[in-house]
Amino acid sequence: MAAKGNSQRQAMLVTGGSGFVGKALLERLAGNPVWVARALVRKLPEQRLQAVDYRLFTELSEIDAMSGHFEQVDTVIHLASRVHVMHETADDPLAEFRRVNVEGTLALARAALAAGVRRFVFVSSIKVNGETTDGRKPFTADEAPAPLDPYGISKREAEDGLRQLAAQTGLEVVIVRPVLVYGPGVKANFRSMMNWLSKGVPLPFGAIHNKRSLVALDNLVDLLVTCIDHPAAANQTFLASDGEDLSTTQLLQRLGRALRRPARLLPVPDALIKGAATLAGKRGLSQRLCGSLQVDITKNRELLGWAPPLDVDQALRATADNFLKEQDK
Structure with a gap:
């Protein structure tokens, strides 16, 4: 070259x-x-x-x-x-x-x-x-x-x-x-969740025991920057996440705290949620809400010496604060 x-x-x-x-x-x-x-x-x-x-x-x-x-x-x-x-x-x-x-x-x-x-x-x-x-x-x-x-x-x-x-x-x-990226300015389903929580809407997601990995925008950017010039990154594949997995219930609870509006969650069994979603033709949505998708980022830590600079609660607060500022405009 x-x-x-x-x-x-x-x-x-x-x-x-x-x-x-x-x-x-x-x-x-x-x-x-x-x-x-x-x-x-x-x-x-x-x-x-x-x-x-x-x-x-x-x-x-x-x-x-x-x-x-x-x-x-x-x-x-x-x-x-x-x-x-x-x-x-x-x-x-x-x-x-x-x-x-x-x-x-x-x-x-x-x-x-x-x-x-x-x-x-x-x-x-x-x-x-x-x-x-x-x-x-x-x-x-x-x-x-x-x-x-x-x-x-x-x-x-x-x-x-x-x-x-x-x-x-x-x-x-x-x-x-x-995995799913969230952070200040996030749109789609994550923003919808913040809308629901900020309005105090009761949600039927209080008894979901899945585990899902997410990645904060700042954490993903930090990993990408690391991969620009780290010698050990060459010709390797890495998964990106925050390193802490949450259930849908836990995510809504912690996001509610970040929004300073405690989540109003009803303990509806996930089997009922899946059944209702299937009948409504929303099986993919039910999988995202009730199913698990976890990733292991041990390779990032061992090969690159990389760990997510933000923990989940820090990232959720930054996301929520941006959302609240936009709502006040």
Whole structure:
């Protein structure tokens, strides 16, 4: 690979820089005087970080080594992807996921390699491991993958292609599979939970004894930054979590405390919740509420010396405080 000049700071190129994780990662990178933060985005965000160099792209597969995006770039952190779609409209969802998540990712990696990039950090998904750990031990980073849905399958195929590229060329590939990410500004179901709790809505989730791993936004960003230049991270796969697993009941109780609105939870048996969800065509939702999904991050601690900088309660307080500030506007 081509050598980088030593007279300029090395650039970190982030795809998906306008997303939930991407924005937080860019803010962290921009605050480091050693690096230049560069973002590849499909649309310029309304609020841009002054220290970030934003570049527009249309399709990942159209980016080439001569585009100028890779100038002085040492590491690419690839977040952009076609994510899980709640209301799928594609005639062939797997083909569409493959087009973006597999073909686009590998095209980007090849372009980066040709431009002399040293390391490619790929943010994948825990769905590569599977959907649930009910009746089994927590997932580990190096066990055999078992994705079930098109999104998870596409992420696994992208991982496999990147590993093959690394073996053939010497490009250093790091794969990070996060669980559910939460933090200030979180949307979707996590924000819905905060809405319910802040309004004092009684919820039928007071007797759920599952275990689920979550990862705070700041913890995930810290792990990604660690993977940028840690020598032991090269050509490894890591799972990302807070290192403490919670039941749905425990999560709501602790989130309620963070919101300063104690959770009003009714002890409805999870079997009834699952049955009602199945009848309503919401089996996937019941799995997320009542099923277990745990990950083991021992490898992160032993190989990288990495531990989550925030504990769960600190992260929940930061998330809740941001939510409350937004509510007051």
